[in-house]
Amino acid sequence: MENNFPLLNDDNYQIESILGSGGGGIVYKAWHMRLQKYVALKRVSDSKQPVASRAEVDMLKNLKHTGLPQVYDFLTDDSGVYTVMEFIPGRSFSQLLSAGQRFSQKQVIKWAQDLSGALAYLHGRNPPILHSDIKPANIMLTPEGEVCLIDFNVSLMLNGADVEVVGRSHGYASPEQYGPEALPRSLRIVPANTEQININDTESLFVPVPQMSSSARERTAIRMDTRSDIYSLGATLYHMLTGEKPAIASGEVKPIGAYQLGLGDAIVYIIEKCMERDSAKRFQTAAELHRAFRDIRKLDSRWKRQNLYKNIAIAVLAVLFVASGASAAYGWIRMGNERVAAFNELVHQIPSALTDEPFQQAVSIFPDRIEAHRAQALRLHTQGFFEESTQFINEIMAHFSAFSWSSDELLIIGDIFYIEGNAWFELGNYPRAVAAYEAAVLNNPTNPEMFRDYAIALARVGLVYRAEELLTEIQGMIIGDDSVQLLQGEIAYAVGNFETAVTLFHQVIRTSNNPFIRQRAYLICERAYRRLPNRTADRIILLRNALTELPSVYQPVIKERLADALVQMGGVSENPDIYYSEAILMFNELRARGNISFITAQNIGLLYQRMGNFASARLIYTELVESFPNDYRPLMRLAFLVLEEQAALSVNERDYAEVLEWYGRSRDLYNRRPVGAGDDMEMLILERLIEELRQQGWL
Numbered sequence: 063m064e065n066n067f068p069l070l071n072d073d074n075y076q077i078e079s080i081l082g083s084g085g086g087g088i089v090y091k092a093w094h095m096r097l098q099k100y101v102a103l104k105r106v107s108d109s110k111q112p113v114a115s116r117a118e119v120d121m122l123k124n125l126k127h128t129g130l131p132q133v134y135d136f137l138t139d140d141s142g143v144y145t146v147m148e149f150i151p152g153r154s155f156s157q158l159l160s161a162g163q164r165f166s167q168k169q170v171i172k173w174a175q176d177l178s179g180a181l182a183y184l185h186g187r188n189p190p191i192l193h194s195d196i197k198p199a200n201i202m203l204t205p206e207g208e209v210c211l212i213d214f215n216v217s218l219m220l221n222g223a224d225v226e227v228v229g230r231s232h233g234y235a236s237p238e239q240y241g242p243e244a245l246p247r248s249l250r251i252v253p254a255n256t257e258q259i260n261i262n263d264t265e266s267l268f269v270p271v272p273q274m275s276s277s278a279r280e281r282t283a284i285r286m287d288t289r290s291d292i293y294s295l296g297a298t299l300y301h302m303l304t305g306e307k308p309a310i311a312s313g314e315v316k317p318i319g320a321y322q323l324g325l326g327d328a329i330v331y332i333i334e335k336c337m338e339r340d341s342a343k344r345f346q347t348a349a350e351l352h353r354a355f356r357d358i359r360k361l362d363s364r365w366k367r368q369n370l371y372k373n374i375a376i377a378v379l380a381v382l383f384v385a386s387g388a389s390a391a392y393g394w395i396r397m398g399n400e401r402v403a404a405f406n407e408l409v410h411q412i413p414s415a416l417t418d419e420p421f422q423q424a425v426s427i428f429p430d431r432i433e434a435h436r437a438q439a440l441r442l443h444t445q446g447f448f449e450e451s452t453q454f455i456n457e458i459m460a461h462f463s464a465f466s467w468s469s470d471e472l473l474i475i476g477d478i479f480y481i482e483g484n485a486w487f488e489l490g491n492y493p494r495a496v497a498a499y500e501a502a503v504l505n506n507p508t509n510p511e512m513f514r515d516y517a518i519a520l521a522r523v524g525l526v527y528r529a530e531e532l533l534t535e536i537q538g539m540i541i542g543d544d545s546v547q548l549l550q551g552e553i554a555y556a557v558g559n560f561e562t563a564v565t566l567f568h569q570v571i572r573t574s575n576n577p578f579i580r581q582r583a584y585l586i587c588e589r590a591y592r593r594l595p596n597r598t599a600d601r602i603i604l605l606r607n608a609l610t611e612l613p614s615v616y617q618p619v620i621k622e623r624l625a626d627a628l629v630q631m632g633g634v635s636e637n638p639d640i641y642y643s644e645a646i647l648m649f650n651e652l653r654a655r656g657n658i659s660f661i662t663a664q665n666i667g668l669l670y671q672r673m674g675n676f677a678s679a680r681l682i683y684t685e686l687v688e689s690f691p692n693d694y695r696p697l698m699r700l701a702f703l704v705l706e707e708q709a710a711l712s713v714n715e716r717d718y719a720e721v722l723e724w725y726g727r728s729r730d731l732y733n734r735r736p737v738g739a740g741d742d743m744e745m746l747i748l749e750r751l752i753e754e755l756r757q758q759g760w761l
Contacts (some may be wrong), residue, residue: 068141100149129180155198182348196294236293296336412437476506492522521556544574697728
């Protein structure tokens with residue numbers, strides 16, 4: 063039978079079927095001739111006019127998360143504009159639910175953790191990306207049992223402007239998508255023992271919501287923000303657990319707790335909080351929701367009772383031990399004190415250590431003592447390994463989530479979340495920094511510096527009014543003028559008064575005796591200089607001063623920033639090699655101390671390539687191959703390097719055999735990545751170049 067599939071001008075795509083359709087467009091399954099794999103083509107517009115800027119396209123192509131399909135490209139055709147995405151095999155939850163399949167609470171919690179993590183990743187972009195249509199039909203269950211959130215609406219980016227909804231899926235769309243008449247009556251029925259599972263005892267603070275102009279408020283257009291996605295995810299999980307699609311949000315929704323399914327109190331609480339009609343009462347960020355699912359055992363009152371029984375049993379055993387073995391106890395206590403002394407000495411060494419050895423020795427003595435983990439998180443952060451620091455903290459928080467803590471240990475937990483907030487802040491992911499700082503002040507409400515940095519992060523995400531409120535509160539605490547000025551500078555930075563911000567930061571640098579505050583002022587002042595035209599020279603002077611004035615523990619971060627500024631200066635200088643050489647010197651100093659991340663090492667190699675020093679670039683990439691034997695990227699970099707080396711030779715001298723060797727090894731490791739890892743566009747480019755070399759007879 064003849065189909066009505068569009069015939070694309072690009073012969074690489076052969077459309078075979080329709081995967082789905084809705085308000086956001088039609089999604090086709092297509093075979094990509096060059097890549098020899100299936101892709102998903104979503105027609106996002108019938109017009110040939112672009113639907114996204116090049117910056118937005120590049121941002122979407124750079125999304126990499128195991129719970130999301132990889133966006134390959136945008137395709138403009140006579141028949142419309144298409145998003146080219148990774149094809150995800152499996153069945154949608156809509157298909158599974160329609161077939162009568164039901165899922166256990168354990169399954170749904172695991173998937174909820176993964177989905178909320180993917181949503182937090184989308185919302186954590188800059189600007190945040192809304193999915194806008196989360197529902198069972200847009201969640202795939204792969205043959206390996208993993209979930210993938212598909213068909214996110216690429217046009218909905220919260221870039222400071224209002225976002226209007228283009229369609230809604232009844233039962234899953236949030237109340238605000240039905241207009242003002244649907245707001246804000248609560249649907250939640252509070253369980254009898256809700257007080258045992260309270261997630262937030264204080265006001266929840268949230269990521270920036272797009273602000274409407276006065277004229278926009280007068281219109282009746284429907285507006286959304288990231289909390290709309292949280293409602294839709296909650297409604298989808300509701301359907302998975304009950305087997306029933308929720309009622310339309312503008313009406314009365316039967317609370318999930320009323321189904322009498324024997325669900326845990328915590329999951330009932332979480333889903334009903336997601337589905338609050340008033341968005342201010344929902345989880346305010348997907349990161350907060352992800353943490354709730356991650357720590358769900360702590361929230362479940364039944365688990366708490368089990369933990370209580372375990373503690374009673376331990377107390378009984380302790381009494382029996384005292385009654386039966388006092389003489390043996392002395393020797394044990396003495397040995398224990400020696401172990402404690404050794405542990406404490408190692409913890410003291412960890413922050414300034416060049417390797418993980420002190421940390422590994424400490425945890426071999428006391429695996430579940432939180433102090434060593436705090437010290438290791440601090441070590442990674444102060445040495446500039448921000449991404450590694452956040453990953454480490456997420457891992458240890460997952461490990462320790464089921465533990466019971468004393469009041470002193472909760473202060474340390476607060477410290478760890480504070481370090482995580484600082485790391486996200488340095489990475490420029492301010493919504494995640496807000497979430498981490500919020501967890502920090504909840505666990506350690508005694509530290510005014512945490513409130514200061516919490517307020518700074520709030521200013522960064524646009525919640526200046528809340529930052530100003532916290533500034534007033536902080537001024538009533540026992541805190542130095544330098545902290546107040548640091549926050550004032552951040553507020554000035556947030557509203558775009560960069561010159562005022564620079565002045566305040568320099569004042570902090572001159573007057574503060576606190577190395578950490580001065581380090582923050584230096585780094586944030588450097589960011590302010592970046593926003594001002596023709597101030598790269600001032601950045602370099604500032605960072606050189608920081609190198610001489612700050613303790614050595616802060617130098618790795620400063621050197622990396624200085625190297626970046628030197629590279630930028632080289633890009634506009636008539637003698638770029640002067641600045642490039644100094645930048646390489648900085649990078650190599652970090653490299654010699656071992657204070658270097660994968661990305662920084664790769665950037666050294668790329669900088670050598672830019673200078674035409676192919677031998678040094680090869681040395682860097684070869685070292686990366688040895689240090690990261692299971693990572694395909696160093697091998698891929700070597701393949702690109704050889705391509706550039708050969709291009710510099712005359713045609714008769716060229717030999718591309720080595721390119722094929724590096725490509726083959728890289729591709730082998732690339733194919734071993736976890737399912738759902740997404741495609742690397744550089745690998746696709748390399749693949750295309752190899753194919754072109756074959757077609758031209760070089761290989």
